[in-house]
Amino acid sequence: MSGNVVEDLIHELTKLPGIGRKSAQRLAFFIMGMPDSEALPIAEAIVKLKEKARFCRQCFNITEDEVCSICRDPGRSRDRVCVVEEPSNLIVIENTKIYKGLYHVLLGALSPIDGITPDRLKINELVERVKQGSMSEVIIATNPNTKGETTAQYISQILKPLGVRVSRIAYGLPIGGDIEFADEVTLAKSIEGRNEM
């Protein structure tokens, strides 16, 4: 804290991802110009979020309760669980409306080079869920990049001995794209993962 209120806010805002000093300055001055009725609810929303929001005890989705609404929903099938890196990934999959099972949020992805080891993620918790529950399938929906792939590989290796089916979401071409512009790895994976028609 510098004692200068504007400088303090700029300093705090730079802690957000993707916000550099220049953007922070712009935001701080913008907030200065906002009427109290608009600016204060932002601060209150942050306070409320930090007071009330927490991670679901079972799946580590964000919730205001002990257990999130998805885990509590009796209409969802409990024999499959979809593993994602972040709560934001869960929201995107929910929006597709085709998945009716449970989730497990890892809160990150493995990265050997950055020292993100399995114990830093919610992997042990996933193993425990599989051991206890009546899970028949674990669908790994980590990102299709190196960290996501390393995470998927690791999880599949420790889950398979438990006798549960482990699947990975398919790699494919983006809809609305053009094969000509697909890169060779994406294209190779799409051919490998082809489906019978």
Add this chain to the structure above:
Amino acid sequence: MLTRTEGIVLNSRKYGDADLIVTYLTSDKGILNAFAKSPRKTKSRFGSSLEPLTHARLSLWGKEQSLPRITQSDIIEPFHRIRENYHDIVHVSMLIEMLIALLPAGIPNSRLFTFLLNILHTVQTGEEGSKEALHLITRIRLLATIGYAPRLKGCGRCGKESLDFYPDSGTTLCSRCVTGPGSAGKPFMRLSNRAIHFYMHSIEWPIHISNRLKPATETIRELSALLDRHLTFLLSRKLHTSKFPVGVK
């Protein structure tokens, strides 16, 4: 200013919502950081070309010292088979971590570039089962290529034969040379003749030949521990990748 070069992606980190800062080992500019706009969007024109280990032809815009922007990146060899193999990616990550930690940015080293490409090809095509030795050899060779290999060929001061490695001297030392003010009681590791023999082979012979050697598990363990101590001393910390479980099957 537009520059063209070839690079191998060593690592990348997120920047902002969809941008990326990519660390390359380039063929003619050493280690270099560059910036890519929106590659994380699914429809990005960069495709998978910014994923770690990718060997690509690059066009960069801007000064090398001030984070140039990647304007084009065409895959020469993706090395995605390595990324899809858990053990391989953990081991190759260790090489890359060593490289980034020990090598200052911006110093050209074309031999190192060729060497890393060679390693990636060897790991990608290597047979499962003999990989442990290969990974050990590549670590030793990498250290030798960048001038940080421990010296195990006799006492580092007088040349007399010795099996005692002193991590804080980076060399084996004989009992005569190690006595003296400040030297007594320094930690050391006693190595086996077999381990030293294998080590010399790994340094002196080309990888595709030394890769045919079948060292005992004990030898691999011994030399891995030695490199671990050596690197911990050089970096004043443990490698992140050394904390990674590779034993899972």
